Amino acid sequence: MKRTKKLILALSLVAAMFLTFVVVDSTTNSANTVQASSISFPKNMRGHWKSKPTYTDGKKHINKWMAIPAMDMKVTAKKAAWHFVGYLPKGMGYNHKKYVLRMSNSNGILKGHGPYxxxxxxxxxxxxxxxxxxxxxxxxxNRAK
Known part of the structure; x- marks a missing residue:
């Protein structure tokens, strides 16, 4: 009786380990993941977008109180190119260079050089x-006009 219980316990442990291996393998298998070349931005996100500058708690709309400069962004099917426009606060490391963000998976996570x-x-x-x-x-x- 004890021997059969031990055998059943051992078989159930082996079966549990096998099922765990199958589940882990199916989640990490590259055939089940979406390829990066097939991921694209939704059509309602595509286009030309602009942001307004953000100011600190001091007086508003004076360049010396600017915390985040205005940004321009163009979103296409495969990438989002952005850059800061207009006045840039001194000594904060801002520049007018264009940077690119690309969709890395279907969850909306982006890869590339972001603003922060x-x-x-x-x-x-x-x-x-x-x-x-x-x-x-x-x-x-907001959409650019």
């Missing part, structure tokens, strides 16, 4: 496109 770190994502809420960046911040974009 490498972890970025897009969300479309109503008529606004919101760029979430590393550290919990966000930049709101």
């Amino acid at each position: 770190g490498q972890d970025n994502s897009f969300v479309k809420r109503g008529k606004k496109l919101i760029l979430f960046y590393q550290g919990g911040g966000m930049i709101t974009f």
